[in-house]
Amino acid sequence: MKPIHHTFGPHITLPYLLESWGLLLSPWKWRKGYDREKLRSSIQYWFDAKCFLFSSGREGMLGLLRSLDFETGSEIIVQGYTCVALPNAIHAAGYTPIFVDIDPGTLNIHSGDLEKKITARTKAIICQHTFGVIADTQKLREICDKNHIVLIEDLAHVLPDVSGPDSLGINADYMMLSFGRDKAISGICGGAIVSKHDMVSDELEEEEGRAKEMSLWSTFRILLYPSIYAISRTVYNMGLGKIMLVVSRKLTLLLPIINAKEKKGTQSPILKKMPNACAALAGRELKNMHSINNHRRVLTKLYIEAAEKYHWDTPGSISPDFPLQKFPILTEDADAMRIALKKHNIYLDDGWTGSTVCPRSVQLSTTGYSEGSCPKAEEIAASIVTLPTHITMTTTQAKRLISHLQS
Numbered sequence: 001m002k003p004i005h006h007t008f009g010p011h012i013t014l015p016y017l018l019e020s021w022g023l024l025l026s027p028w029k030w031r032k033g034y035d036r037e038k039l040r041s042s043i044q045y046w047f048d049a050k051c052f053l054f055s056s057g058r059e060g061m062l063g064l065l066r067s068l069d070f071e072t073g074s075e076i077i078v079q080g081y082t083c084v085a086l087p088n089a090i091h092a093a094g095y096t097p098i099f100v101d102i103d104p105g106t107l108n109i110h111s112g113d114l115e116k117k118i119t120a121r122t123k124a125i126i127c128q129h130t131f132g133v134i135a136d137t138q139k140l141r142e143i144c145d146k147n148h149i150v151l152i153e154d155l156a157h158v159l160p161d162v163s164g165p166d167s168l169g170i171n172a173d174y175m176m177l178s179f180g181r182d183k184a185i186s187g188i189c190g191g192a193i194v195s196k197h198d199m200v201s202d203e204l205e206e207e208e209g210r211a212k213e214m215s216l217w218s219t220f221r222i223l224l225y226p227s228i229y230a231i232s233r234t235v236y237n238m239g240l241g242k243i244m245l246v247v248s249r250k251l252t253l254l255l256p257i258i259n260a261k262e263k264k265g266t267q268s269p270i271l272k273k274m275p276n277a278c279a280a281l282a283g284r285e286l287k288n289m290h291s292i293n294n295h296r297r298v299l300t301k302l303y304i305e306a307a308e309k310y311h312w313d314t315p316g317s318i319s320p321d322f323p324l325q326k327f328p329i330l331t332e333d334a335d336a337m338r339i340a341l342k343k344h345n346i347y348l349d350d351g352w353t354g355s356t357v358c359p360r361s362v363q364l365s366t367t368g369y370s371e372g373s374c375p376k377a378e379e380i381a382a383s384i385v386t387l388p389t390h391i392t393m394t395t396t397q398a399k400r401l402i403s404h405l406q407s
């Protein structure tokens with residue numbers, strides 16, 4: 001029985017694995033090649049705006065925030081219940097993150113609390129579509145226009161395809177995309193900034209030009225990731241998979257998503273280019289965007305039906321049209337539920353629990369978040385369990401998960 005999981009190579013299908021082997025055997029394509037430019041053109045075509053590529057979303061965000069060239073100490077709004085990558089990028093650019101509470105019905109920024117926290121120093125709002133629940137960017141645009149604030153859309157958790165969601169990217173000044181290993185699509189690592197403003201685009205071009213190439217050793221380890229997870233996933237329930245992952249980590253063959261310094265609030269000021277090999281992997285995912293999103297829609301619909309049937313508590317505004325990156329449910333003892341499910345080869349730890357700035361191993365005091373300032377975000381972080389919708393999670397596995405959740 002294959003494990004049900006969020007993090008054991010969620011995007012690694014057989015064709016993805018084969019492509020990673022092809023790239024492993026072609027080291028001349030790791031840094032240079034046509035794939036970076038192909039990915040850039042596809043994104044530019046889709047959003048009809050300029051695109052700049054970096055080795056992660058957080059580096060892109062830092063490059064963007066520096067290019068915006070606000071006064072030191074300017075305030076950038078982010079929502080509570082977010083990833084530490086965002087406050088870290090804000091701090092690294094010399095600004096101050098201001099945390100706004102979330103609407104428990106959407107898990108996204110609460111417009112009422114947002115308006116209360118805007119000051120004369122506020123320069124930008126980062127809008128996150130948490131787990132693919134689409135935020136009301138029209139309303140955010142109005143607030144931004146009224147207050148002369150820049151709107152940045154964080155598309156780490158969701159990307160549009162021909163079936164929508166149509167509102168993504170329409171109202172923002174800038175967008176951040178992430179191609180991390182468990183994001184909307186994956187190049188194992190990588191990120192992009194999409195800019196609709198020429199002057200800032202010029203600065204971003206310089207930021208990308210100055211960015212360093214990733215080391216060959218790091219690129220090699222990135223390309224090993226699909227193989228390590230594809231094998232360990234297959235032998236996980238025999239105990240071998242866990243051993244393989246522990247050994248790979250000890251040998252530093254697996255790059256952490258968030259490193260020890262980042263957990264203490266520090267992001268390196270040095271940006272890196274997106275490796276061409278990662279662009280090749282992200283590009284093949286982008287081509288399959290519609291089927292990846294449709295798979296997410298099918299599982300979202302299945303979970304919605306189960307939630308209705310079994311009266312699960314879920315954020316109210318989830319729609320079967322959303323290609324959710326994960327399906328959130330709320331329960332009294334989320335940690336106990338995750339622990340109980342492990343006995344059934346189900347691993348629902350995704351790093352998005354137990355803290356308003358995730359993962360919970362982050363030193364909260366370094367993020368700028370004051371405890372109690374976003375009470376709803378704190379409540380959600382304590383009670384959320386998310387269910388996988390990724391491309392390697394089958395409908396049969398989703399049904400098995402639903403029946404375990406019931407029992």
Ligand SMILES: Cc1ncc(COP(=O)(O)O)c(C=O)c1O
Nearest residue numbers: 056057058083085156178180191
């Ligand atoms: C909402 C959100 N924004 C930004 C990021 C940063 O993306 P990346 O991992 O590509 O730096 C993450 C995750 O790490 C995220 O979950």
